[in-house]
Amino acid sequence: MTSPNDLAVEYVLGELSPEDAATFERRVATDAALAEEVRKLRATLDLVPFATVTEPPAHLRARVLAAGAAVPVPARATRRAPRRVVWSQFAAAAAAMLALALGFDTYRVRRELGLERELTAMLQEPNIVRSFALTGGGAYGTVALDLDAKRGAVVLKGLRALPAEERYRLWAQVGDKSVFCGEFGASAAGTITAQFPVPVESYTAPIAKLFLTRESAPRGPEPTGPTVMESA
Amino acid sequence: MGRTEHDPVPAADPPDDVLLRTLGTDRAALGPLYDRYGGLVFGLARAILQSQEEAEDLTQEVFVTLCQGTTFDARRGSLGAFLTTLTRSRAIDRLRSRGRRLRLLRASWQSAPPPDRPAGPADRIATRESSARVRNAMAELPANERRALEMVYYQGLTQAEIAATLDAPLGTVKSWCRRGLLGLRDALGDLVE
Numbered sequence: 001m002t003s004p005n006d007l008a009v010e011y012v013l014g015e016l017s018p019e020d021a022a023t024f025e026r027r028v029a030t031d032a033a034l035a036e037e038v039r040k041l042r043a044t045l046d047l048v049p050f051a052t053v054t055e056p057p058a059h060l061r062a063r064v065l066a067a068g069a070a071v072p073v074p075a076r077a078t079r080r081a082p083r084r085v086v087w088s089q090f091a092a093a094a095a096a097m098l099a100l101a102l103g104f105d106t107y108r109v110r111r112e113l114g115l116e117r118e119l120t121a122m123l124q125e126p127n128i129v130r131s132f133a134l135t136g137g138g139a140y141g142t143v144a145l146d147l148d149a150k151r152g153a154v155v156l157k158g159l160r161a162l163p164a165e166e167r168y169r170l171w172a173q174v175g176d177k178s179v180f181c182g183e184f185g186a187s188a189a190g191t192i193t194a195q196f197p198v199p200v201e202s203y204t205a206p207i208a209k210l211f212l213t214r215e216s217a218p219r220g221p222e223p224t225g226p227t228v229m230e231s232a
Numbered sequence: 233m234g235r236t237e238h239d240p241v242p243a244a245d246p247p248d249d250v251l252l253r254t255l256g257t258d259r260a261a262l263g264p265l266y267d268r269y270g271g272l273v274f275g276l277a278r279a280i281l282q283s284q285e286e287a288e289d290l291t292q293e294v295f296v297t298l299c300q301g302t303t304f305d306a307r308r309g310s311l312g313a314f315l316t317t318l319t320r321s322r323a324i325d326r327l328r329s330r331g332r333r334l335r336l337l338r339a340s341w342q343s344a345p346p347p348d349r350p351a352g353p354a355d356r357i358a359t360r361e362s363s364a365r366v367r368n369a370m371a372e373l374p375a376n377e378r379r380a381l382e383m384v385y386y387q388g389l390t391q392a393e394i395a396a397t398l399d400a401p402l403g404t405v406k407s408w409c410r411r412g413l414l415g416l417r418d419a420l421g422d423l424v425e
Contacts (some may be wrong), residue, residue, distance in 0.1 A: 011409045014386055015391055043424035044417040048385045049316045051370045053274035053363040060288050061266060064295045071299040181401040 004034050012041040018158060038221045039040045041089065046123060052095070132210045138231035143181075143210050145198055150200045152181060156212070156229065159186040160165070171223055173208040178222050181210070248311040252298070259299060265311075266295055271311060271363075273319050280323035288360045290326065294319050324388040362423060370421035377412030380405055 002010070004027070011014055011024050028035045132143045134156060141156030154170060160166065162185060170181040182196030211230035213223040246254070246264070254261040273294050278287035294315060370378055383394045391409060395402040417424060 009413055010406075013391070013409055013413070015406075040417055040424045044413060044420060045425060046313060046316070046379065047362060047366050047416070047420055047423060048370070049272065049276040049279075049320065050362040050366040052275035053271045053360075054278060056270045056274040056290070056291060057284075059272065060291060061263075061270065063288070064266055064292050065259075065262055067292050068299040069259045071259070071296060073257055073259065077353065163347065190371040191284070219367050 004031075008034060008037045008041055011149040012038060012045055018138075022158075025138075060105060118164060123134070132207075132231035134210060134212065134229045134231050136212070137230050141192070141229075145207075151195055153195050154182070154184070154192055156186075159190040159192060161186050161188050161190055161227070164216065166214055166225075168211050168228070169215050169223060169225075170196070170210060170220065171213065172210050174202065174206070175208075180219065180221075183215075184217065252311070255299060256301060258422065262295060262299060265298065269297075269312060269315050272316050276316060276319050277323050278328060280320065280362060292332065293322065314405035320385075320388075327387070351374055363422060365423065366416075370414055372417050373412050377408045377415065381412040381416070384409060 007016070007024055011021060016024060028038055030214045059174065132142060132145075134141050139156060139158035141158075143152060143154045143156075144153045159168065166182045168186060170184070171178040172181055173179075179199065181198070182194065184192045184194050186192050209231045210225050211223075213225045214228050215223065215225040217224050234380065248265070250266070251261045251265050270291065274287055274291045277290040277294075278284060281287050281290065305386045328363065370381075373381070380391075380394055381396075383397070386389075389397065391405045392402055394400075394409075395405040398405070
């Protein structure tokens with residue numbers, strides 16, 4: 001039988017299957033010493049790139065600064081304003097952000113690489129997007145809303161496959177009401193990958209959060225089933 | 233090469249979060265950020281991509297991403313860690329998309345190349361100190377353990393893929409990875425406290 005500390009190494013190195021990783025995470029949640037061991041191992045792995053710090057070639061500084069200067073400064077930057085991001089770049093940043101939120105570990109970086117590829121494959125053109133990282137009950141993923149083109153994309157993983165009479169529904173909380181975004185079934189592997197139209201006219205206030213519910217009733221104006229994932 | 237002796241480092245540069253906020257409206261803030269993290273991003277990109285040219289391209293891409301407005305949140309971790317994660321994620325993706333095969337890796341992969349020059353004074357924050365410590369600690373590891381860890385980190389390979397690449401038993405590779413990581417943790421204990 002593998003010892004907890006060996007499992008911690010395997011976990012940090014991204015070697016556990018999603019099921020074993022989830023089991024291990026539950027154990028970590030109740031074992032402070034093991035949690036500390038995981039934290040230290042992860043912090044150790046995070047130090048590895050420091051071994052490669054290298055003085056960049058002299059010409060690179062001017063080139064990077066020129067490329068940065070060419071990025072237009074938004075006319076008015078407010079905290080909630082949509083940002084102009086190229087999809088592929090957005091996806092990488094979203095992936096990195098997810099990894100950050102979840103603790104930089106190899107296991108998740110590997111998962112996020114997959115998310116990035118899938119999001120990039122779905123939506124290629126530059127545009128204005130807002131992104132939301134969703135988590136809940138071991139499931140994770142990203143929803144991107146393109147408010148210009150009035151469409152969204154969703155990649156969620158680790159969900160339970162539902163019986164035929166049930167569906168997942170994605171909602172945006174806007175002010176005190178919920179705006180329906182889309183209805184999806186998860187694949188046998190527990191994945192939702194889809195695009196959906198975004199009814200911009202329904203967004204009468206900033207989006208407070210996105211959340212996913214499990215529903216068996218016909219669709220009404222508000223969710224009736226339990227929330228299984230939500231954005232931070 | 234961000235600064236020279238003619239361009240001394242000011243006594244107190246603004247912290248990362250202030251520079252990042254400024255960057256949203258004034259691209260001049262990119263200079264100090266590049267001076268802080270250019271060596272970390274470029275070095276990591278080059279270690280993964282094994283190409284000076286591609287590492288330069290990726291370094292530019294990462295800093296341009298900062299200008300485009302990221303979802304970086306200082307409360308969740310350091311900017312260095314964010315940039316490392318972003319660089320690694322994109323570099324490994326590039327590596328895969330260019331179709332490098334494990335067979336080729338087996339033939340060409342030795343070890344992450346040592347830097348041409350050690351990090352210069354431009355790489356400040358804790359980067360400079362951490363860099364020397366981590367480099368020494370990696371160098372102290374037995375070669376197999378170091379190589380296994382580098383393949384995990386720089387290539388994003390699983391232990392099974394490493395075993396196939398090196399034609400070594402999986403159990404042996406697992407043992408290298410475990411001992412290597414634990415050895416690093418012991419050597420760098422104070423940095424991970």
